[in-house]
Amino acid sequence: MASRVLGALAVTATAALASLALATPASAHTPVSSADCVKDKAVLKVKLTQYAGGDKNTVLIKDGDKVLADEKFGQSWEKKFEADGTVKHTFTITVKASDGERYNYSKTHETPACVKPTEPTKPTTPTETKPTEPTSSVPETPSSSVVPPASTTPVAPAGSAPEPPLAATGASPLWLLLSGVGLVGAGAGTLLFLRRRRSA
Template identity: 55%
Template sequence: MTATAALATLALTGTAQAHTPTLNKGCDTKSGKSWFTVALKDYGNQKDNVVEVWVDGEAKPKITFKGKLDEKRYEADGSVKHTYRVKVTAYDDPNFQKNWSFDASRETEACVKTPPTTTTKPTTTTTTPATTAPEVPSSSEAPPSTTPAAPGGSAPEPPLAATGASPTWLLLSGLGLVGAGAGTLLFLRRRRSA
């Protein structure tokens, strides 16, 4: 009796496990994505079955399931062609001999039009150099700090900012003022002596 019940259970299990894969592909122009779906039902539930998916050769995380795998969706940019590959290894068909385990690929064509890219020709401008001025350090460059730390632990004063002004005009202005002052003194002395 027990042997008959065991055989009946095995027979029911064998018919219930039809190992039905469903693979679909397509493109959604609203979202701009191509897509691929895999769903599996009536697979064995005694041990884990394994699903591996690659999108354009890039492996996605492995999925293990028992009995049934609800639809899994994979998406990619719809403006170019894509290759989706799925490999299902059923625990009760580890050597791919019963067609329950399989390795299949699907391709989706580009289905979303991308607007043409406009290229603008760069404009060239020529500039004539003005009078050559002495080179001045850039105001964005800070001179290296060689100031030793102040006694008492206080922070040293920051260096003066480079403003880009040339010291030459200051020197010439000062010489002009000294010359004007000397000329005024000579003029006043001659006037007194006359």
């Protein structure tokens, strides 16, 4: 009798342990996800462990409307995603477990712009320069060189040959003038003398 009781207890304990072992993986679904700025990038991490095997679980990950992953997985699944750090991101995670809706997982992560875009440099406004007052300058002295006046020599009419210049004899024109005056005076004196003799 005692041996039968012990046998029944052993069977019951074995069945309980087996059912517990089978139930543990089903109830230990562990989804972990996070999104942060890492080195000027928006980084999303997703880790799914202790799911039912058989590649019947599904995971869908989006960045806004952009699909980052749409896959089936077994007991575990893990990935990391990097996105542009200059804009804001909204990541959505949807996990559907093959062993019951109660193990489904849905999560949304938002990250701000990790890096502020560099603003274009504003053009510098040119500084207004005041007009400089004219400085008093000493008037320039006229040049000492005098331009010679234009020649006033009359131009000979066309067709007539120019008169040749007088030959230089070396005699002074003053002596010639005095000699002429003397001759005229002598002639006048002789004429007066002859008239007086006729009248006497």
